[in-house]
Structure formats: structure tokens, C-alpha cells
Amino acid sequence: MKITILNGNPQESSFDAYLNEIQDQLEDKGSQVTHILLRELPLKYCTGCWGCWVKTPGNCQADSASQEMDEAVINADFVLWAAPMKMGYPSELLKMAMDKHLPLIHPYMEVDQFEAHHLKRYVRYPRLGLVVEKEASTDDHDLQITTQMFQRTALNFKSGLYFSLTSETPVSELVERIMEQSAKPLAMPTTPQPTKGTALTPVESITFFNGSPRGERGNSAIFLQKLAEGFGGESKMVNLVNINATAEHVQAFREAKAVWLAFPLYTDSMPGVVKHFIEALEPLVGQNGNPPIGFIVQSGFPEGLHSRFVERYLEKLADRLGSAYLGTIVKGNGEGVRIMPDNMNKKLFDGLLSLGNNLANGEPLNPATLASIAKPESFPKVLAPVFKVFLKLPIAHSYFDGMLKKNGVYEKRFDRPFVKQE
Known part of the structure; x- marks a missing residue:
């Protein structure tokens, strides 16, 4: 072997x-x-x-x-x-x-x-x-x-x-x-239910942490900006991609009245730059006065369910820090947000504005709004054959095909550069 x-x-x-x-x-x-x-x-x-x-x-x-x-x-x-x-x-x-x-x-x-x-x-x-x-x-x-x-x-x-x-x-x-080559893999877990956050005691300001490895160019920044608009109070944006400033990021967390951390789903959890920041928060474990914290997880997969597993980790992270858990906003198809015109994002943006208003009013995040943003949570199993057919159509790949053709590598899209034996 x-x-x-x-x-x-x-x-x-x-x-x-x-x-x-x-x-x-x-x-x-x-x-x-x-x-x-x-x-x-x-x-x-x-x-x-x-x-x-x-x-x-x-x-x-x-x-x-x-x-x-x-x-x-x-x-x-x-x-x-x-x-x-x-x-x-x-x-x-x-x-x-x-x-x-x-x-x-x-x-x-x-x-x-x-x-x-x-x-x-x-x-x-x-x-x-x-x-x-x-x-x-x-x-x-x-x-x-x-x-x-x-x-x-x-x-x-x-x-x-x-x-x-x-x-x-x-x-x-x-x-x-x-x-043991005859062993079978562990049975796949069922998808967890959405978590429930507590209400935020009204605060004057929120510190928003953007965990996108693309920094300000990513979709996470857009989500945070809309949430901040709905909140309406003072806010500060911190880009975690600048890992040389981690000490300053930790200090910003320590001084925050409330925190919202957003990131894209990377290999079914947080990006490496976000994990770097989380580990830097370890000295704050056990200290009193850590700020209440909420999260946004957006992914390129169409269904919200893909982010429900890391959501449970985030709930536990808040508990580990002794921070009130404000909830997690989950969004599938998040990759398309930055390339679509605002009118096509109106429902999403209205939802984020509404959730930001919940924070301003000292209310828990509205479950109906959270569910609306996360839709589709999953696709009905009866639609799987239809979805399979759709994914074989050229239109399903047009986003990536356009970039592949622009870069002159469309014919190489199935390359296997590391193959030694198959």
C-alpha cells in the first residue's frame, strides 16, 4: 500500500x-x-x-x-x-x-x-x-x-x-x-438543524470580521456591508486575510461591543486564514467580557445544508469563548452575489438589511428571514434526476467554461497533472 x-x-x-x-x-x-x-x-x-x-x-x-x-x-x-x-x-x-x-x-x-x-x-x-x-x-x-x-x-x-x-x-x-482494505467508511451523518441564537442587547457598534481569502473583493464583504447597513449604527470592518496584522485583529475582537464573522465555506469548514484567527483568540478563553458573536457562512453550493456542519462548530466556538451566540446566517449560491446586478440580489439584500435591523432593535435573528436566505436548504429527492440532467447541459458549466475559454485552457479542463496510476 x-x-x-x-x-x-x-x-x-x-x-x-x-x-x-x-x-x-x-x-x-x-x-x-x-x-x-x-x-x-x-x-x-x-x-x-x-x-x-x-x-x-x-x-x-x-x-x-x-x-x-x-x-x-x-x-x-x-x-x-x-x-x-x-x-x-x-x-x-x-x-x-x-x-x-x-x-x-x-x-x-x-x-x-x-x-x-x-x-x-x-x-x-x-x-x-x-x-x-x-x-x-x-x-x-x-x-x-x-x-x-x-x-x-x-x-x-x-x-x-x-x-x-x-x-x-x-x-x-x-x-x-x-x-484493513475491506473496511467500509463511517456512515454519513444526518444534516443538523439550524442553530438558534440569542438576542443582542442593543449596542452602539459592531465589529465585522471579513474572513474571505479574497479580502474586500470577496462575497463575504458584501454580506457584511448589507448587515451593517441594516444595523445602522457605528461599525468597523476587519479583513482577516492580512494575517500579518493578527495581533491587531485580536485586539479589535477584545475591544468590540459585538462581533460578526463572515467567511466562505472552504472544504466544508472555515478557510485557513479564519482558522488562523480563531487559534489566535485562544488567550481570551476563560476571560470575562468577550463580545457576543454571530456568523455568516456562504458557499458556492446551491443548498444551505452544506454549511450546517460548520455552523455547529461556530456555536460551540462562541461557548468556548464565553461569548453570547447570536446565530449563523447561511447562504448557498453565495459565489454569484458579486457578479450579479443588485436587482437580482434584492431579496438577499433585503433579508440581510432586515437581520441587521433585528440587531439594532435588540431582537433575535428572525427565523423566517434566516430560512428564506438559506433556501434551498436541500432539493427534494424526486428532483435529483432532473438536476442531474441539468448539470449535463452546457449552461450549467457556462460560468467556468467562460473563464476556461478566456484563458485558452478549455481543452485542458479535465487534465490530471499528478496522475501516476489510475
Whole structure:
């Protein structure tokens, strides 16, 4: 077997020794193991430029380090994601790496398990497993949330999550789980229901944190601007993409009367730049006076359900910080907002303005407005055959096809630059 270990431990510790022992035992059983220390790989954050889809299909030319990693991933029989838990979720380092798996799938959509998902680029994909090292505050709820989010990532990665374990698992047992080729993946979880936030005690100002890797050019900034307009009071916008200013971002959070954090869904959770910020908030855990916090998660998938899993993490994050949880605004088809004229976004913008007005009036977010923005939450299963037919029509791909043709790479759109065996 060819096995790739993606070690997301940000600094050397006993967790490395644990993973090294896994490697040794796998090699003793005849497996070929590639153990990638992500902290030694000069990875760059995914910026959402889509160059890997529409300029150099299947390859991120902006990051040669990620090319090395993705080649090791797609040619493996099994990939072990490994990282310590940080603020209730595996490390920023592993999250950054997982965001760079985007070139391994295709921008086109298909229907899988009655949901919209990306089309596969390669014929075969590795089986996947997760092992984490618990932090002091890790509880069963953290592990459940993490497992389910990684299951969603595995589904979008055209594979399955075969186990989700902690480093308390004996090495020999974990090795056997990797080697067991007849095993079946973990059963997929049901989609969680929308969470419920509390009312915001009226405040004079809200600090808005834009977690889009595109910064001010992204859709998240538009969502926040409309929410701020509806709020009507004083507001401040902080762009998390400027990671060199993280200390200032944390200070802005500390001083805020209320906080709203928005980001696009990246590999079924938050972008790496957002996880970087969340981990920087760790010193505030246990302190009194952390601001109430709410969230916006928007994605390119048409259904709202894709964001419900990370929504549960965000609710738990608020609890971890001791902050009142104000709720999460979920929006599918968020990618189209920035390219559509305002009249086509009117219903969305009116909804965001209304929710902002809820905040100004000290009211909880209106559930009917939240549900309207999230529509469609899912598509009726009876429509799946119709949706499948639609996704085979040229119009369904026209957005990406236009960019591919403009860049002169339309004929290369199905390229598989890392293929060694299929």
C-alpha cells in the first residue's frame, strides 16, 4: 500500500513520535509511507483565485509546495490526516493544507447522495482517515463535530472517512485500521438543524470580521456591508486575510461591543486564514467580557445544508469563548452575489438589511428571514434526476467554461497533472 501522512502538528511534540511509530509499523508491514511534515512545507494560503480550475487546470501554480503535497495525496491508497486539536478543531496548518486539495477535484457540479457536489477529476481517490491529539478542553462534542465535518470533506473528495480517532488509540490498532482494505467508511451523518441564537442587547457598534481569502473583493464583504447597513449604527470592518496584522485583529475582537464573522465555506469548514484567527483568540478563553458573536457562512453550493456542519462548530466556538451566540446566517449560491446586478440580489439584500435591523432593535435573528436566505436548504429527492440532467447541459458549466475559454485552457479542463496510476 502507498500511504501518505499529512502531519499538521505546528511544532515538534510527542504527537510526532506517535505518528513516526505509525509510519514504522506500516513500513514493517511492507507499505510505502510518505510522511509530510506540513510545518516544513512552505505552503501558502488558498486565496480563492481559482487558477487551479481555470488557468492551469488541476494545478496550483501559485504554490509549488502544494503541488508536491497533492501529488503524494492523489497517488496514495490511503491518506491519514493528522493534527492536534486547536480551539475545538484540527490545527490551522492541516486546514491550510486541506484547502490546497482543491485542484484535485473539478469545478463542474454533479449530484451525489441527492446533493450538489463537485465532479471528480481523477479516476480514483485514496481512502481517508483522521487522527487528532486532544487539547485540554476537547470533549466528545468537539470530536463529533470534527468527525462529521471531515466526513463531509471526504464526500466532496470523492472518498469516505474510514475512521476518526485520537492519539489515545494504540498505534497497532490504528495501523490495522489503515491496512484493513475491506473496511467500509463511517456512515454519513444526518444534516443538523439550524442553530438558534440569542438576542443582542442593543449596542452602539459592531465589529465585522471579513474572513474571505479574497479580502474586500470577496462575497463575504458584501454580506457584511448589507448587515451593517441594516444595523445602522457605528461599525468597523476587519479583513482577516492580512494575517500579518493578527495581533491587531485580536485586539479589535477584545475591544468590540459585538462581533460578526463572515467567511466562505472552504472544504466544508472555515478557510485557513479564519482558522488562523480563531487559534489566535485562544488567550481570551476563560476571560470575562468577550463580545457576543454571530456568523455568516456562504458557499458556492446551491443548498444551505452544506454549511450546517460548520455552523455547529461556530456555536460551540462562541461557548468556548464565553461569548453570547447570536446565530449563523447561511447562504448557498453565495459565489454569484458579486457578479450579479443588485436587482437580482434584492431579496438577499433585503433579508440581510432586515437581520441587521433585528440587531439594532435588540431582537433575535428572525427565523423566517434566516430560512428564506438559506433556501434551498436541500432539493427534494424526486428532483435529483432532473438536476442531474441539468448539470449535463452546457449552461450549467457556462460560468467556468467562460473563464476556461478566456484563458485558452478549455481543452485542458479535465487534465490530471499528478496522475501516476489510475
